[in-house]
Amino acid sequence: MAKKRNQRNLKAVQAAKARKKRRNRRRRRAIVLAIEVIILLALSATAFVMAKYDKFQRGEINSDDIKINSGVKKEGYTTVALFGGDSREGELEAGTRTDTIIVVALDHKEGVIRMASIYRDTLLQQDDNTYNKANHAYFSGGPKAAINMLNKNLDLDIQDYATVDFKAMSDVVDMLGGIKIQVTDPEAKMLNKYVGETAKASKKKAHKLNGGGVYTLDGPQAVTYARLRKLEGGDYKRTERQRLVIKKLYEKGIKADIGTLNKIVDKIFPQVSTSFSLKEVLSLAASASSYKLGDSQGFPFEKTDGIIYRTAGDVVVPLGLAENVEELHKFLYPNETKTVSSTVQMISTEISNLTNVVRPANMNTEEETNTDNNSNSNNNNNNNSNKPVITNSTSDSGNSKSNNNTTGGGTE
Numbered sequence: 001m002a003k004k005r006n007q008r009n010l011k012a013v014q015a016a017k018a019r020k021k022r023r024n025r026r027r028r029r030a031i032v033l034a035i036e037v038i039i040l041l042a043l044s045a046t047a048f049v050m051a052k053y054d055k056f057q058r059g060e061i062n063s064d065d066i067k068i069n070s071g072v073k074k075e076g077y078t079t080v081a082l083f084g085g086d087s088r089e090g091e092l093e094a095g096t097r098t099d100t101i102i103v104v105a106l107d108h109k110e111g112v113i114r115m116a117s118i119y120r121d122t123l124l125q126q127d128d129n130t131y132n133k134a135n136h137a138y139f140s141g142g143p144k145a146a147i148n149m150l151n152k153n154l155d156l157d158i159q160d161y162a163t164v165d166f167k168a169m170s171d172v173v174d175m176l177g178g179i180k181i182q183v184t185d186p187e188a189k190m191l192n193k194y195v196g197e198t199a200k201a202s203k204k205k206a207h208k209l210n211g212g213g214v215y216t217l218d219g220p221q222a223v224t225y226a227r228l229r230k231l232e233g234g235d236y237k238r239t240e241r242q243r244l245v246i247k248k249l250y251e252k253g254i255k256a257d258i259g260t261l262n263k264i265v266d267k268i269f270p271q272v273s274t275s276f277s278l279k280e281v282l283s284l285a286a287s288a289s290s291y292k293l294g295d296s297q298g299f300p301f302e303k304t305d306g307i308i309y310r311t312a313g314d315v316v317v318p319l320g321l322a323e324n325v326e327e328l329h330k331f332l333y334p335n336e337t338k339t340v341s342s343t344v345q346m347i348s349t350e351i352s353n354l355t356n357v358v359r360p361a362n363m364n365t366e367e368e369t370n371t372d373n374n375s376n377s378n379n380n381n382n383n384n385s386n387k388p389v390i391t392n393s394t395s396d397s398g399n400s401k402s403n404n405n406t407t408g409g410g411t412e
Contacts, residue, residue: 061159061275067127067148068157069341077333078106079156081147082115083138083163084242085273096163098138099227100242103150103158103299105332112294114332115246117239122300123307123315123355124153125347131354132312143275154299154325155341160275168271169226170202170219172249175264176256178216179248185212186231191224198224234305235316236298243296250293297331300324302363307355320359321348 084100101118120135127137127145137149143161150156173179183191192208199206199220206220217225226245229238256264276284300318309315318324322340325348329336340348352358 069343080104081158081161085163098135111291114294115296117298119316121316162274165271167202168268170223171267173222174219176252180216182214188212195224239298317355317357
């Protein structure tokens with residue numbers, strides 16, 4: 001009797017071991033299968049990016065041609081320049097008007113993307129040491145000159161860029177099903193005035209809004225909204241609208257399915273010029289989902305307008321470029337402690353001398369940056385006759401070039 005019980009127990013133990021062995025085999029097969037799927041997905045994503053990469057307009061920039069101020073190196077960050085171009089022919093090199101200039105800082109430690117719009121009319125030193133509007137750099141010398149202008153004036157270490165045609169933004173918005181934005185009555189009125197021009201440029205139908213309210217804007221509407229300028233706040237509010245549109249597109253883009261993303265890539269990449277290598281694009285694509293979009297600001301934080309500077313015309317003058325750059329770094333690189341370079345200090349002094357604009361001694365920059373810095377347009381509607389004309393030229397080489405072609409499109 002006992003012998004039979006022992007035999008039954010032995011068979012039960014053997015059966016249990018067999019079941020466990022089968023479960024382990026199934027588990028190993030499942031793990032192997034999961035690993036294979038992950039590898040296949042990674043390979044597929046890599047192959048996808050590689051297959052689409054040649055659709056970019058490649059903007060080759062020799063690293064030897066990029067100028068960075070002495071001692072400027074951002075550890076733990078990658079800083080790139082994003083330009084919004086207005087090219088009727090689809091060419092995005094020199095001669096393109098850049099209404100949008102955004103410095104994008106990727107914080108690798110915190111996984112945050114921060115953006116700072118550089119007001120296009122800001123008076124800054126150009127690559128050739130003359131002074132002109134910020135957007136003149138791209139128009140006269142293409143992305144290389146624009147990157148060097150940003151690096152020199154703002155103590156940045158930008159080495160790569162991406163330029164997007166405004167038509168591309170219109171296409172992306174439509175492919176993502178529109179973006180929801182609250183529009184004010186004045187914005188709606190101005191949008192209706194110019195949306196036809198935008199729609200015509202992008203070969204689409206124009207749809208007008210019924211006054212202010214919350215709308216799901218289509219492509220031409222969103223682009224027109226982002227470019228509105230002849231409103232209270234002028235270019236300051238325009239850059240705020242541009243950053244809002246980018247934020248909305250980012251939020252919808254990361255939720256889009258692979259089919260939609262594939263269509264966007266096929267349509268948009270030919271309208272993008274970039275210096276990123278294939279390896280860099282693959283790296284960015286792989287890590288994109290690990291970053292969240294953080295705060296955005298406009299630069300300079302403290303400024304004055306209504307100043308006529310030579311042939312550049314109406315310019316925005318930083319109230320102390322050096323102090324503004326210091327605050328810019330606190331915003332973009334919160335883990336960094338650094339004083340501005342001697343180059344920025346020199347440019348800051350020259351701008352003050354050239355424009356007779358002096359920073360008030362009691363100005364509190366940090367307090368100002370915590371407010372809506374885009375809402376105060378000092379003298380946007382003043383007549384030119386009431387604006388001071390700059391006549392002193394002791395610090396400038398006198399070779400400032402006309403900026404008449406860099407003032408923007410129909411929504412200027």
